[in-house]
Amino acid sequence: MSRVVDRGGRWIGWAYFADLGKALALTLSYMFSRSVTMQYPDKEKWLPYPRYRGHHFLKRDDEGEIKCVACELCARICPCYCIEVVPYEDEKGNRRPAKFEIDMSRCLFCGLCEDACPADAIALGQQYEFSSFSSRDLVVGRDDLLAKPGKAATGGAVVAAQLRTVEQDVRVEASEHQGYNWWRNIRRR
């Protein structure tokens, strides 16, 4: 009996386009759900996780001295040969880099330099906005690398941000460090 009713029900549903109605209801419910768009340059910005591999940075030790010993292991292990290191001996007799250049246009952000470094001097940080109009600007020297932001402390959140355009320099400035979880708006079943 129930099978007959089922079949009858299905037939009625077919005749009245039950599936079409369901589909329309679904799209309508999506229409009034929150959108997942991250309004990146205009209003919001994503903060990277601590393990994110962004722009390189060089570390200093406790005395404020550069940690790098210019062993050139990073330059050796680099799969795209984008690191160039020239060592020199400073007044204390330590081996330090006179020149430490990374060609960001060639770097593939594998992080092998970070793994290879015996002095824990180089790492890939949180900065991911460094596009440029000239590939020459993408060759970053030692002092610039020292000034780059380090690893992210928190991360994976979206915070309010603002787009700043100041002559050639386009930046997205985030004001706070605690944002909302971007995944909260994504509907999952």
Added chain:
Amino acid sequence: MDLFLALGLIALKVAFLIAALLLLPLPLTWLERKIAGHMQQRMGPMRVGWHGLLQPLADGVKLLAKEDHIPTDADRLLFKLAPILALAPPFVVFVAIPFGESVSVLGTEITLYASNMNVALLFILAVIGIEVYGVIFGGWAANSKYAVLGSLRTCAQMISYEIPMGFAVIGVVMLAQSMSLLDIVRAQADVWNIVYQPIGFFVFFVAGLAEAQRIPFDLAEAEGDLGAGFHTEYSGIRFAFFMVSEYAIMLLISVLSVVLFFGGWNGVLIPLPPLLWFLIKVAFFVYLFIWLRFTLPRYRYDQLMAIGWKVLLPLSLANIIVTGVAFI
């Protein structure tokens, strides 16, 4: 003097209609992109103006500034003629459509229609049939495989869906005993035609979707398999002409659905100004068009033909017979 006044009024109405039809695609494209965005949990245009309201203007300026490219091997005359042929019929058709009874402004009665033809329905179906020429010429003249395929599909689609569409409105004509749209709306003052003609409306609406080349029947442009269909080779303002024509037809089908089946400017329950009722109903149908577009996938070509000839045509014929029998 009276003649001049009448002529001036007609000129004014026509100018108003043309302006409205040329400007309406702007908010409609914005609406379509917004609704599309929100149905896909995106936001749609956000950057130009408040919530992207000026986006259509920016797009229009972009289209005007673009290179007007004509392929070397194209048939230049037909290529230039096609967008105009596609654009003109939807504009002409609106002359025959009433938007309400007359209103009195400054002591003179102004009717809310450009002309009250006694064969308005026939006129509309005939003129809108011309639009297919624009599509065929456009596809043929471009001398491109995609465009020809697109226009071939459109040709077959338009012709096979015009028949059920024409049959579907016969039921309405029988009920109103007139082909004048004004009389049809007046006949619906008490009960809307949708009550007597649900099948007729269904056939009319589905055929209208196909006529407007909207999803699920947008095989003419099928982005996935034909590039952009018949207007693959068009760029700049000529492409914009095709887009405007598409939106005008979408509006036309919405307006016709309201006039023929949903009582035109006759309201129910809530007493609102007749014109407002009319606009609300049309807006609903326009939304329905967009809503359907982002709900349904596209039909396969043989399915399209099967629906047209094997489902809609028998349904519309049966509708005529049932209506006729009920009359006797």
